[in-house]
Each structure stands twice: as structure tokens, then as C-alpha cells.
Amino acid sequence: MSAANLSIVDELEIAINTSSAEKWPETIKRVTGLFLSSADTFNSEQIELFDNVLERLIKTIEIRAFENISARIALAEVSSQLATVARAPPASVRRLANNDEIAIAGPVLTESARLSNEDLVEIAKTKAEPHLLAVSGRWWLKEIVTDALVARRYPSVSRRLVNNPGARVSAAGFAIILAQAQSDPELAVETGVRVDLPSDLRQQLLRNATEAVRSRLLSRAPPHLFEEMRDAIAAVSAGVNRDMSRAHDFTAATRMVTLLRDRGELNEAALFEFAKHRKYEETVAALAELSRSTIEVVRPLMQSLRDDGVFVSCKVAQIGWETVRAILQCRYAGGSRGSLELMKAQEQFAGMNLEKARQLLRHWHVRIASLN
Numbered sequence: 001m002s003a004a005n006l007s008i009v010d011e012l013e014i015a016i017n018t019s020s021a022e023k024w025p026e027t028i029k030r031v032t033g034l035f036l037s038s039a040d041t042f043n044s045e046q047i048e049l050f051d052n053v054l055e056r057l058i059k060t061i062e063i064r065a066f067e068n069i070s071a072r073i074a075l076a077e078v079s080s081q082l083a084t085v086a087r088a089p090p091a092s093v094r095r096l097a098n099n100d101e102i103a104i105a106g107p108v109l110t111e112s113a114r115l116s117n118e119d120l121v122e123i124a125k126t127k128a129e130p131h132l133l134a135v136s137g138r139w140w141l142k143e144i145v146t147d148a149l150v151a152r153r154y155p156s157v158s159r160r161l162v163n164n165p166g167a168r169v170s171a172a173g174f175a176i177i178l179a180q181a182q183s184d185p186e187l188a189v190e191t192g193v194r195v196d197l198p199s200d201l202r203q204q205l206l207r208n209a210t211e212a213v214r215s216r217l218l219s220r221a222p223p224h225l226f227e228e229m230r231d232a233i234a235a236v237s238a239g240v241n242r243d244m245s246r247a248h249d250f251t252a253a254t255r256m257v258t259l260l261r262d263r264g265e266l267n268e269a270a271l272f273e274f275a276k277h278r279k280y281e282e283t284v285a286a287l288a289e290l291s292r293s294t295i296e297v298v299r300p301l302m303q304s305l306r307d308d309g310v311f312v313s314c315k316v317a318q319i320g321w322e323t324v325r326a327i328l329q330c331r332y333a334g335g336s337r338g339s340l341e342l343m344k345a346q347e348q349f350a351g352m353n354l355e356k357a358r359q360l361l362r363h364w365h366v367r368i369a370s371l372n
Helices: 003-017 021-037 044-065 068-085 090-097 102-111 117-126 131-135 143-150 155-164 172-183 185-194 199-208 211-220 224-246 250-262 268-275 280-290 297-305 307-319 321-330 340-351 356-369
Strands: none
Touching: 021 044, 021 068, 044 068, 044 090, 068 090, 068 102, 090 102, 090 117, 102 131, 117 143, 131 143, 131 155, 143 155, 143 172, 155 172, 155 185, 172 185, 172 199, 185 199, 185 211, 185 340, 199 211, 199 224, 211 224, 211 340, 250 280, 268 280, 268 321, 280 297, 280 307, 280 321, 297 307, 297 321, 297 356, 307 321, 307 340, 307 356, 321 340
């Protein structure tokens, strides 16, 4: 062993042997500081010496960490200091990364280059959600790691991954994320605009998405994906129109709504009950009557990729938000809406001008009439 290495060993042994167990948190700070002061000049053998000592200290301190807050703070500080050091002691970094306390594991999980893909996969398989979130934030992630992360099916982890441009996701990984996205509109949008999402999975997402999500996807589509997504949405919409024409007969609904009108019983409460119970034909017919419109005008608005057409009819009918919300939920292709989507929709509806809505509805009547 070289004289330099003997000197380092002597310093480390003195640091350890002159400290009591109560002072070991202070000792590990001193040893870490000694390493950091010359980390760029140490050779592999010297780094290994520090690794042996640091790992020994970390193991010892971990035993005391649950009962000693200074011990936890010391380990968290060491983790933060070593996280960005390219030649950090590898065994010590792995030991810190596997600590159950995220304040200690987090810094090296997020940044340390000393953790291999195998290390990250093992952590993804065995550790808790906060640890997976930390790994998901690493700038570069290979598919083998992201596959292990999404396999745990934490929505928060999936959201962080799809928002991480340096995370590569396999087709199998995207399939898991899309299954979660069915009940998470924000995740659906963030996933849909990923440039590496396979085309067939993007088509699947667009087929299953609510109309509001489709509209948001189109508005955020990168230039080279815009036409593909627009054509896919148009195909989905055309398919819905065909299904609607085939499956929905408005004759009986129109007869019922007319009867209610003649009895003086057609009002917002009746419309709300139709929409609440997902009676699509009756909802369309009642909304058309209350807005002094026609089924020919209202039905395409209900099938549109946008909400504002429905809002126009609802504003003219002068109904309240709870009824509007029920109508949105009743829409054939729209399905259930997330709370954030509904909040934005409510703001849009509240800000709509009644007179402008009436003008728009009259314009649509003229347009529809000219096509017949």
C-alpha cells in the first residue's frame, strides 16, 4: 500500500477511533468532508478505502437512526453531498439509496451516477412510493428501469415518468400507463403528447378518451403529430356519428318531451332527471325544446369534440350548472369527467354571455336549415 493510502487510512481510523458512538454522526461528516476535499485526485484504491469506511459508518449509524434525529440528519447530508459526485464511493451510495427514509435515500436516488440500472430496478421492485418517485425524476432512465417502475402501478409515478423527457418507456410500459389514464384525464393528455408513444397506443388512447381530453390533446399536439391526431380524432368522431344514427331513435323521446311541454311540466328539473339517469335521447330532446332549438341542431353539439356548443344551448335554456354538469356526463362519447375538467368547464360556462349564445344558436339554425 502506498504512503498516501496509509496516510488516508490513518486519518480515517483516527476519526473513527477517537469518536464515541454518540459522536459518529459528526464523524461521518468529517470523513465525507475529507473525501470531498480531494475526490477528483483519488485513484480507485483510495476511493475503495473511503468506501469501506463510509459504508461501515453508515451501517452503524442506521442502527441508531430511528432513535437519534442527529443521525438521520447526518445521513441525509451525506447523501446530498455524494449525490452529484461522479466518483462517489459506490457501495456507500447504494447503502444510502436503500435506506427506508426518503430524506436519506432521495438525493442519491434522484441524481447519483453510481447507481446502476440493476440497482434502480431492485429499488423499483422493493421500495415504497416515495423512493419510486425519486427514481422517476432521474434525467436519464432506460426502459428496463421504467418497466419496473410502472409495474408497481402508482399513478403518481406514471405521471412523473411521462413528464420526464429523459425517461424512455417501452410499449408495455405505455400500455400500463394508458390503463391508468382511463380515469386520469391529466395523465391521458400528458401521455398522448409523448412523441415516443407508439402510434397504435395513441389510436387506442384517442378511442377511449373523453371528448374534452381529445380536444386538449389536439390543442397540445406537437407539429409533426398534429395531422395524425386530427385524422384519428375525426375517424373516431365519424364512427360515433354512425353509431349514434344507428342506435338512437328520437321519436319516442320527442313524443314524451312534447307531452311534458303541453302539460307545463317541461322545465329544468325534468331535464336534470333525464341527464342524471343518462337518458340520452330524452336529454337531447328536452334541451332542444328548452333552448327553443331543434334536435338537428343540439344532437351534433352533444357529439362534438368541444364543450362550448353544449354550453351555448344550455345558456340559452338558462339552466344552472348542476344541470349542465349532468348533461356533460350524459354525453354519448364523453363519459365521466375528472374534477379538474369539470372545474374548468364550469368557469367557461359561467363566463359565457347569454346574448352572444342566442346569436350563435340562431346562426346554427340558419346553417343547418341551409344544408337540408
